[in-house]
Amino acid sequence: MxxxxxxxxxxxxxxxxxxxxxxxxxxxxxxxxxxxxxxxxxxxxxxxxxxxxxxxxxxxxxxxxxxxxxxxxxxxxxxxxxxxxxxxxxxxxxxxxxxxxxxxxxxxxxxxxxxxxxxxxxxxxxxxxxxxxxxxxxxxxxxxxxxxxxxxxxxxxxxxxxxxxxxxxxxxxxxxxxxxxxxxxxxxxxxxxxxxxxxxxxxxxxxxxxxxxxxxxxxxxxxxxxxxxxxxxxxxxxxxxxxxxxxxxxxxxxxxxxxxxxxxxxxxxxYPAGIVFHAVIDACLQLRAELEVPPEAIATVTVAGDALLLARGDRVVRTARDARVSIHHSAALGFVRGKAGVAEFEMPAVLDPALAAFRARVVAELDASLPRGGARVTVRLSDGRERTALVLHARGSEARPxxxxxxxxxxxxxxxxxxxxxxxxxxxxxxxxxxxxxxxxxxxxxxx
Amino acid sequence: MxxxxxxxxxxxxxxxxxxxxxxxxxxxxxxxxxxxxxxxxxxxxxxxxxxxxxxxxxxxxxxxxxxxxxxxxxxxxxxxxxxxxxxxxxxxxxxxxxxxxxxxxxxxxxxxxxxxxxxxxxxxxxxxxxxxxxxxxxxxxxxxxxxxxxxxxxxxxxxxxxxxxxxxxxxxxxxxxxxxxxxxxxxxxxxxxxxxxxxxxxxxxxxxxxxxxxxxxxxxxxxxxxxxxxxxxxxxxxxxxxxxxxxxxxxxxxxxxxxxxxxxxxxxxxYPAGIVFHAVIDACLQLRAELEVPPEAIATVTVAGDALLLARGDRVVRTARDARVSIHHSAALGFVRGKAGVAEFEMPAVLDPALAAFRARVVAELDASLPRGGARVTVRLSDGRERTALVLHARGSEARPxxxxxxxxxxxxxxxxxxxxxxxxxxxxxxxxxxxxxxxxxxxxxxx
Structure with missing residues (x-):
């Protein structure tokens, strides 16, 4: 030595x-x-x-x-x-x-x-x-x-x-x-x-x-x-x-x-959800504000994200814990409730028929080109219109404190x-x- | 499944x-x-x-x-x-x-x-x-x-x-x-x-x-x-x-x-010593009882044991902690004090000149044929006599509870x-x- x-x-x-x-x-x-x-x-x-x-x-x-x-x-x-x-x-x-x-x-x-x-x-x-x-x-x-x-x-x-x-x-x-x-x-x-x-x-x-x-x-x-x-x-x-x-x-x-x-x-x-779901919520809130249509007007929502988002979040929602790590619930909150506070991830929200119905219209899709923590959400309306929002840095991230x-x-x-x-x-x-x-x-x- | x-x-x-x-x-x-x-x-x-x-x-x-x-x-x-x-x-x-x-x-x-x-x-x-x-x-x-x-x-x-x-x-x-x-x-x-x-x-x-x-x-x-x-x-x-x-x-x-x-x-x-030292203490106590000579009559003590005993116990003794895992101190206690209680491993014992002098006369030696927890102790007296004790199961072991x-x-x-x-x-x-x-x-x- x-x-x-x-x-x-x-x-x-x-x-x-x-x-x-x-x-x-x-x-x-x-x-x-x-x-x-x-x-x-x-x-x-x-x-x-x-x-x-x-x-x-x-x-x-x-x-x-x-x-x-x-x-x-x-x-x-x-x-x-x-x-x-x-x-x-x-x-x-x-x-x-x-x-x-x-x-x-x-x-x-x-x-x-x-x-x-x-x-x-x-x-x-x-x-x-x-x-x-x-x-x-x-x-x-x-x-x-x-x-x-x-x-x-x-x-x-x-x-x-x-x-x-x-x-x-x-x-x-x-x-x-x-x-x-x-x-x-x-x-x-x-x-x-x-x-x-x-x-x-x-x-x-x-x-x-x-x-x-x-x-x-x-x-x-x-x-x-x-x-x-x-x-x-x-x-x-x-x-x-x-x-x-x-x-x-x-x-x-x-x-x-x-x-x-x-x-x-x-x-x-x-939002009191897993951090990789924040971009999903942000994108849905943004589309809700842009489109100004009721949830019933939305036919399908496609959420694209990286492997981690898919691994963590493509799941059936039965409990509050599930809700906090669900792509489908995150998207439903964005469009149906327009907010995602603590109450939105508790059992009454899990059991809310409007949210449950909306969750069924959400599809998760892998896009390996997206960065960790980013998400792209594409909405197809019943009238055929389509709109996409891409969020690379969620609200609250290092880039957007x-x-x-x-x-x-x-x-x-x-x-x-x-x-x-x-x-x-x-x-x-x-x-x-x-x-x-x-x-x-x-x-x-x-x-x- | x-x-x-x-x-x-x-x-x-x-x-x-x-x-x-x-x-x-x-x-x-x-x-x-x-x-x-x-x-x-x-x-x-x-x-x-x-x-x-x-x-x-x-x-x-x-x-x-x-x-x-x-x-x-x-x-x-x-x-x-x-x-x-x-x-x-x-x-x-x-x-x-x-x-x-x-x-x-x-x-x-x-x-x-x-x-x-x-x-x-x-x-x-x-x-x-x-x-x-x-x-x-x-x-x-x-x-x-x-x-x-x-x-x-x-x-x-x-x-x-x-x-x-x-x-x-x-x-x-x-x-x-x-x-x-x-x-x-x-x-x-x-x-x-x-x-x-x-x-x-x-x-x-x-x-x-x-x-x-x-x-x-x-x-x-x-x-x-x-x-x-x-x-x-x-x-x-x-x-x-x-x-x-x-x-x-x-x-x-x-x-x-x-x-x-x-x-x-x-x-x-x-004895409040590491468990692999118990056979060493037992063998030395046994030899002390058999020989009935004062410690000064002993020229050298050779302690043979397996690799674990040698790895743990062949050391210079400076602290009470050292004493509790020392072949040399264990042997010295057996011959000089004829006992090995709590007091025999504390600082006054570490610093006792009679024990320190005796520790210097102890040699540790590998004998890979000995089982874990066993020890063979050979004493050579100043008058040339030699005596050996072999302990395979120490007092307090599963075989000798x-x-x-x-x-x-x-x-x-x-x-x-x-x-x-x-x-x-x-x-x-x-x-x-x-x-x-x-x-x-x-x-x-x-x-x-």
Whole structure:
């Protein structure tokens, strides 16, 4: 061996987290942290009445310590670890939250909840929370890059498995851990990384998610009290990346760290459907607006897309879960309802005779020349007319990001679904002003 | 496809757990459950003052709900999930607990703590706890068989990764879950399975262990409240066994279930050293007794063993951890101290000049003809005499199991190390009578 030893991945990340200064972060990135938090909290409010969330709350409440941390939309508090568990589940329940497209990680859900809970307990400022949130999500996505795409293909639910690192990094920052302690926190997180793709269609998915949030906090707390981890817990021969990935690219974790920000590439969904269906919905909404005819006037709709769209979306729709990954349901919503919000993918919509009838008139067709995430929709009317719309970049994609106003509108919709329409405005005001808020508790009081 | 569909692994295990009746379990196996629990609790008492345990307690105490479950040797209680976390760490801290040799799983540590905690909270009988304990350990070892040896070789700390299934199965039994709920509990456990070999030399190992115990309980509680998992969470194409093992043998999980018991093959360590060093210690103790000479009369000691013994144990000893996996230290203890208890592997022993001088006189030598776990020790005295001892089956191995009296002696030693010598007798009495105890709380009161 010659040359200096390469530093450990966790060592570099630990230093990055401990030494980062908010003042040195570009304003656009700071604003992205606000947008991401706003999007996350709206998603959590929207599903506050869902049994998956209330059951998690009920079980955790039986084991909660001093209730100091708000459970979003539940009118009660739990201890920070328990609150983080429930809030992470809520934020990601419908996969309607943010997406880092390269890894398909939903970055915010595992990271924001433990930070908000800790900050509410300890009284941190808005800027401190946003800073830790950004750093945590950046660590999470970079570790995800190192094992993608093999990691997910092998069966690992990457938002859970990488989320725990993001939560640990963020909590390490908020707790003021040293670089060495943050390194240990990441190593401890490695031994808690879990969650399976096989379980995605079930509530077991939620447990992997909730644990990612809870365990990042636990890792940081233990590291702060002197618990250590192996130096190469992430990249060592018997460490995380090799156990969980077949050909990890460890350099992806640290190359350009602090210069190029992965988290600047986060996208937000305008529709609570699988992301590859968004272009289908956009194209149908566009044709509906152009044609101005009732659904009955449409004879057939042909949706062309790439292999992934066809593999994921050409299916019979029987459940809400089916609806969220259906070409036919997406097209029907565009033409029949003219919108595609949360309610449009729930059981009443699945069973709506008008939508069911329309779904039967939709044909899916492979066009390998179309890019991933694009779609071409061709409508034939009963009178013989034909019209085509091509969408290469869906609304909400990296090329067409949602505006602040669109994100606020999504937040209001979600808040209304959860039964919190009356507080949406005040919560939005608090979020947009969060960077200068001296204490996070003002925001949390609006979210209970 | 023809023929009936093969049932899912979790489905068969769930039925096994839900339908098993204590009355149908052979008396020898019931007694083994008592021996295993006794051995586990002694190990936990022995390390009650260790900072790894007290730090875990301190961090968990900050998040504990109603304190109803005893933390062994700590004079206090926590909520059942938190107590299970700390007690599992303590039971396995020195790897001095039980061993299922085929998988190298330490079966008791992740399973007993959540059961004792739940039983103390709910008031279960000794037999109910022992029954759930046996079933949990059986599920744990069988799932371990299905992925061994590739799983550990890939970097998975198998006691943590399989322990969560054992804890889930045991808790499912104690909570009286239906077969379908127990199946879901195992599927939820799959999404919580974690723990890395790379982290074994550090405190991060403890976190993986503690979580296995805690999460088995969480899985069972959530399943009892209606949380579901994918039917093939264990063996599906994107499920646990394929994500975490390269060539799983799923049939190992269910073949002969309830007939052949893996847990009947558990072994207990007489020495807190790596298990392959036990034959070395035995041979040296035997030679010391035969020769009756002071250590100074010994010129050299040659220890011959198989490739694994040499690979693991031919090392310089600088730390307590080194000492526990050193041929030289093991031999020195046999001749110089004539015993090999917990104190003989701690730093004062590592630094003892008499032991250090003796270690330098020990030579390790490969003899590929020796079986795994055997050793041949040859002593040459200063006066030219030579004597050899061959041990093929170490004390405590499957061929030479520790007697009840030896296990009780180990328990007393451990209790004394932890500072609980005064209660050891009463605790032993309670343990040997546990099968007929109407309530586990009598035992727990002696362990606080």
């Amino acid at each position: 010659s040359g200096p030893a390469r530093p450990h991945a966790g060592e570099v990340l630990g230093r990055f987290v401990a030494e980062s200064r908010w003042e040195e972060i570009a304003p656009a990135l700071r604003h992205e942290a606000v947008r991401s938090l706003l999007n996350h909290l709206g998603c959590a409010l929207g599903v506050a009445q869902d049994p998956a969330v209330t059951t998690a709350l009920q079980v955790m409440a039986g084991f909660s310590g001093t209730p100091v941390a708000t459970v979003v939309g539940q009118g009660r508090k739990l201890d920070p670890m328990s609150a983080a568990f429930v809030n992470c589940i809520a934020g990601n329940l419908l996969d309607y939250d943010d997406t880092h497209l390269r890894t398909v990680i939903h970055p915010a859900a595992p990271v924001a909840p433990p930070l908000l809970a800790l900050a509410e307990q300890r009284g941190h400022s808005g800027a401190e929370v946003l800073h830790a949130f950004l750093l945590g999500m950046e660590v999470e996505c970079r570790i995800g890059n190192a094992v993608s795409p093999g990691h997910y293909d092998r069966g690992w639910h990457i938002t859970s498995t990488c989320g725990v690192f993001g939560a640990a990094a963020g909590c390490a920052k908020l707790l003021g851990l040293t670089a060495a302690q943050a390194w240990n926190a990441l190593g401890i997180a490695a031994s808690q990384s879990a969650g399976l793709v096989e379980n995605l269609p079930s509530a077991a998915k939620n447990v992997g998610m909730g644990n990612a949030a809870r365990h990042g906090l636990l890792a940081a707390l233990l590291a702060g009290q002197g618990y250590e981890a192996a130096p190469a817990a992430i990249e060592g021969p018997l460490g995380w990346a090799r156990a969980m990935g077949d050909a990890p690219q460890i350099e992806e974790i640290t190359t350009g760290l602090g210069g190029r920000w992965e988290i600047a590439r986060t996208t937000y969904k305008p 949602l505006s602040d106003a669109e994100l606020a509108e999504k937040f209001r919709d979600n808040a209304g679904l959860g039964g919190f329409a009356g507080r949406a405005g005040a919560a939005l005001d608090a979020l947009w002003a969060l960077e200068t808020a001296p204490d996070i508790r003002g925001l949390m009081a609006l979210l209970g | 023809s023929g009936p569909a093969r049932p899912h692994a979790g489905e068969v295990l769930g039925r096994f757990v839900a339908e098993s009746r204590w009355e149908e379990i052979a008396p020898a196996l019931r007694h083994e459950a008592v021996r295993s629990l006794l051995n586990h609790l002694g190990c936990a008492l022995g390390v009650a003052q260790d900072p790894a345990v007290t730090t875990a307690l301190q961090v968990m105490a900050g998040f504990s709900g109603t304190p109803v479950a005893t933390v062994v040797g700590q004079g206090r209680k926590l909520d059942p999930m938190s107590a299970a976390f700390v007690n599992c760490i303590a039971g396995n801290l020195l790897d001095y607990d039980d061993t299922h040799l085929r998988t190298v799983i330490h079966p008791a540590a992740p399973v007993a703590p959540p059961l004792l905690a739940l039983a103390e909270q709910r008031g279960h009988s000794g037999a109910e706890v022992l029954h759930a304990f046996l079933l949990g350990m059986e599920v744990e070892c069988r799932i371990g068989n299905a992925v061994s040896p590739g799983h550990y070789d890939r970097g998975w700390h198998i006691t943590s990764t399989c322990g969560v299934f054992g804890a889930a199965a045991g808790c499912a039994k104690l909570l009286g879950l239906t077969a379908a709920q127990a199946w879901n509990a195992l599927g939820i456990a799959a999404s919580q399975s974690a723990g890395l070999v790379e982290n074994l030399p550090s405190a991060a190992k403890n976190v993986g262990m503690g979580n296995a115990a805690r999460h088995g309980l969480l899985a069972a509680l959530l399943a009892g409240q209606g949380y579901e998992a994918a039917p093939a969470a264990i063996e599906g194409p994107l499920g646990w066994a394929r994500a975490m093992g390269d060539a799983p043998q799923i049939e190992e999980i269910t073949t002969g279930l309830g007939g052949r018991w893996e847990i009947a093959r558990t072994t207990y360590k007489p 520790l007697s009840d009296a030896e296990l009780a002696e180990k328990f007393r030693d451990n209790a004394g190390l932890g500072g609980f010598a005064g209660r050891a007798g009463a605790a032993l009495d309670a343990l040997w009578a546990l099968e007929t105890a109407p309530d586990i709380r009598g035992l727990m009161a002696l362990l606080g």
